[in-house]
Amino acid sequence: MNQSELLRNFGDDEDIRPEVKSLISSLPSYTDVEGKKLCNYQGCWYYYKNLQAVLDYQKNFKPLDTDIIVTSYPKSGTTWLKALTVALLQRSEDGLQNHPLTSDSPHGLVPFLEMKLYLKSSTPDLTNLSSSPRLFSTHMPLHTLREPLKDSPCKIVYVCRNVKDVIVSLWHFRSRIENKEAERSKLESIVESFCKGVNNYGPFWDNVLSYWKGSLEDPDHVLFMRYEDLKEEPYDQVIRLAEFLGCPFTQEEIHSGSVEKILDLCSLDNLRNLDINKSGIAWNKLHHSIFFRKGEVDDWKNHLTTEMADKIDMIIHEKFQGSGLRI
Numbered sequence: 001m002n003q004s005e006l007l008r009n010f011g012d013d014e015d016i017r018p019e020v021k022s023l024i025s026s027l028p029s030y031t032d033v034e035g036k037k038l039c040n041y042q043g044c045w046y047y048y049k050n051l052q053a054v055l056d057y058q059k060n061f062k063p064l065d066t067d068i069i070v071t072s073y074p075k076s077g078t079t080w081l082k083a084l085t086v087a088l089l090q091r092s093e094d095g096l097q098n099h100p101l102t103s104d105s106p107h108g109l110v111p112f113l114e115m116k117l118y119l120k121s122s123t124p125d126l127t128n129l130s131s132s133p134r135l136f137s138t139h140m141p142l143h144t145l146r147e148p149l150k151d152s153p154c155k156i157v158y159v160c161r162n163v164k165d166v167i168v169s170l171w172h173f174r175s176r177i178e179n180k181e182a183e184r185s186k187l188e189s190i191v192e193s194f195c196k197g198v199n200n201y202g203p204f205w206d207n208v209l210s211y212w213k214g215s216l217e218d219p220d221h222v223l224f225m226r227y228e229d230l231k232e233e234p235y236d237q238v239i240r241l242a243e244f245l246g247c248p249f250t251q252e253e254i255h256s257g258s259v260e261k262i263l264d265l266c267s268l269d270n271l272r273n274l275d276i277n278k279s280g281i282a283w284n285k286l287h288h289s290i291f292f293r294k295g296e297v298d299d300w301k302n303h304l305t306t307e308m309a310d311k312i313d314m315i316i317h318e319k320f321q322g323s324g325l326r327i
């Protein structure tokens with residue numbers, strides 16, 4: 001990338017520091033259909049500002065043994081998993097009355113490392129987080145996330161979703177951000193960028209596989225969950241999540257309906273209808289309501305052509321072959 005291209009890139013990225021610009025100039029780069037520049041760091045594509053935040057996270061983050069990190073590829077069920085994690089950890093204090101989820105959004109309670117905390121500051125103040133244990137989230141792949149974690153026993157939970165539903169969800173999300181009808185041409189370009197693997201936090205398959213392999217190698221610290229399993233067997237999956245997080249349900253809680261209460265609290269309809277999520281604005285100036293849409297499995301069937309679906313399936317099949325991952 002030459003200098004003038006670099007400068008054009010930083011038109012809306014004025015606060016990128018010189019050393020990061022210099023690193024970026026040495027990395028593979030790509031301009032997406034919206035004209036936004038991405039570059040590839042440790043095998044993952046980032047917008048420049050996110051990359052700067054990732055680098056600051058890697059350099060400055062000091063883990064605590066009790067930290068919990070909720071991770072995902074965007075549009076895979078992050079908001080739901082954040083809500084479930086908060087609900088599980090905060091259940092013993094005063095039941096679900098006046099629960100933190102009723103006064104802040106899941107994204108407010110479980111802040112993104114590179115899209116919020118380290119985006120705002122290279123050394124964010126992490127002493128005044130609302131949760132204990134500290135809860136964070138990210139879309140980075142596992143190897144990048146793990147760099148500053150070293151031998152930390154902190155827990156990492158990943159949620160994965162059928163890529164075709166991820167694509168459709170992202171399409172609607174982007175259209176809602178732009179306050180526009182979801183246009184077919186946008187869907188086509190998203191499908192194309194997913195198939196190429198060159199999109200924000202892509203390639204999708206590398207992101208998923210990093211956590212899948214991590215969960216096989218280190219099951220005590222990395223839990224791999226599926227959106228589809230959460231939809232199909234929410235009760236069992238929440239019990240599994242609670243056990244992994246070290247806060248299993250007691251028999252008394254099971255009998256008193258605690259699991260069901262948590263599932264109700266975190267259901268799409270309940271969260272969507274809470275005042276905070278109906279009218280609140282997130283850190284990135286987006287309305288909280290934008291994170292809640294249909295929440296269905298196989299919504300892609302209503303939007304993708306057979307040709308699109310076949311192409312995506314073929315790529316995913318090839319990429320996941322031999323991994324043991326069913327998706």
Ligand SMILES: Nc1ncnc2c1ncn2[C@@H]1O[C@H](COP(=O)(O)OS(=O)(=O)O)[C@@H](OP(=O)(O)O)[C@H]1O
Nearest residue numbers: 074075076077078079080169267268292293294295
């Ligand atoms: N509580 C709950 N239960 C089930 N599904 C839920 C829930 N909350 C959000 N959603 C659906 O998740 C999709 C948004 O994905 P993410 O939360 O990963 O988005 S983000 O990455 O945090 O921007 C998006 O999926 P689609 O409806 O298919 O677009 C949301 O509707």
